[in-house]
Amino acid sequence: MTFGAIEAGGTKFVCATGSGPNDLQRVTRIPTTAPDETLTAVLDFFQAHSSPLRALGIGSFGPINPHADSPAYGRLLNTPKARWSNVDIIEPFQALNCPVAVDTDVNAAALAEYVWGAGTDVDSLLYLTIGTGIGGGFVVDGTPHHGLLHPEMGHLRVRRLEEDTFDGLCPYHGDCLEGLASGPALEARVGTQPEKLPSDHPIWSIHAQYLAQACATLIYVLSPERFVLGGGVMQQKHLFPRIRHHLRQELAGYVDLPRLTSDLDSYVVPPHLGDRAGVLGALHLAQRKALESHSQVPSHEHLSEHD
Template identity: 30%
Template sequence: MTKDYVIGVDLGGTKILTAIADLEGNILAKVRKDTEAKKGKDVVIQRIKDTVYEVIKEIDGDLSEVKGVGLGVPGPLNISEGIIKSTPNLDFDNLNIIEELSDLNLPIFLENDANAAAIGEKWFGAGKGADNMLYITVSTGIGGGIIINKDIYHGVGDGAGEIGHITLIPDSKVQCGCGNYGCWEALASGTALIRMGREAVESDCDTKIAQLVDSPEEIDGAIIAQAFKEGDEVAKELMNQLATYLGIGLASMINVFNPEKIVVGGGVSQSWDLLKDKVSETIDKRAMSSLVEGVEVVTADLGSEVGVIGALAVALTSLDLL
């Protein structure tokens, strides 16, 4: 008796994580490989294929039993044409990835990684049951996925969801990677927290953060969170500043989308306990009360495997199996 499977591939700049699952999304096996991005496009493509073959082999399955492959990749895409327009860390500019993978002879469903994560959380994580939700990942940057009537909203050029680039403080001196000043991402991401922590230490603030590291370069979000937990006032102030910025952006998104749920993922969400009160206070102050009542802000469920679970969910939703 044959069985039916789907495969999810989370393609990152340093690793490829591929999983095979049944049609309920239960993961049966996983294969992880280094991306070997430096060896060029052909090597990376071959490695993607290898993970697909290997993961099928892991469960003694057959290629013919695989209904489709969801592929989550960073960077802007043209989804209908299967093109990766560009990716950070990968030499994939204007690459038709679906063509490159055509000898797998499987339907390939391409999706942006933040959108794939949103789809994963919606079907298998903290977003379960929410048909209109936002997924927001706060780590190095701030990314997002917009789910409307159960589906990802892509926008006219597959570029929707760049919520990290709403302008939060127009006259901010902090320049964002996108070129603009005062983007939400420039002020409320993990990178922003680290910047604030380093500035505090470099300005000789009396803070435990300085005692926890040998040099300002070692400061990261975990260090600042630790200092906060140990009662450091400067660390508390920095976390409150971050939470305020997060809350302002979330309030704006609540006013625009009236979502049922906002799922917050990414590294910064691991310190949510230290942030959530100030985030809530800011949302209450800045979003319309009827919309605040209707929304639940929760942290993501899927942890570090959100990418591959998201890719599986992309395959399952694209095949109308969810």
């Protein structure tokens, strides 16, 4: 038996089966349209699989209820994605007759990086994704952090730069981090797709300063041992040295640790798993769900066998 994985995004659902980074099979992408149409197509993908799934993991856009003991587990809340509010993302997959686990897409990506990627040598890892939206996931000792709901790091408030007159795009907060520094915000600022901009365009300096502010705030609050920056916008590799430079200025030597002063290159890093982090994290959610009956808490050592 194998495991199933769904990275449920606002623009596409990435589906796969397998057991780890070296065993990721039948990867397919299904456009995110109306809920019934999308979820039916995803279910069809798994039902066409020749063998039953041991468990299914879903890393979903949100906000979503991530608490397995809640009657509303797996139900999307007031999401800005049109027509998806209050959708139960688990219910259609009961037809697969296997356990289903759900978490946010960014918690899933953070979990994959912790187990198989940039965080295999640390006990805590924070993953911030900058793309169509901005979101964050935090893993400590192999467990994604929840709480009252789940982290909503993209809606941190940042100090507006004096030279920045852009109103922001967030429909809830205007000029929060997502409103000022997401991919759509960048495109609205310059009138073209960010990937078409030269690396010396002035907007990148503004963008890097906002991301550095967010990183500093999250370091002060959560003190992660590794900071991973992923998502489509972070394909611009020239952003990493810019962000590290401004982060050093933001911290101003207050947290006087080598990792935050002289070793930022190994502290703020790109995802080692690239754009596979989300779907691999969903795969690991499935593995964790399957292990629950044995009361095992997965660790780096336990999970290396799945590579």
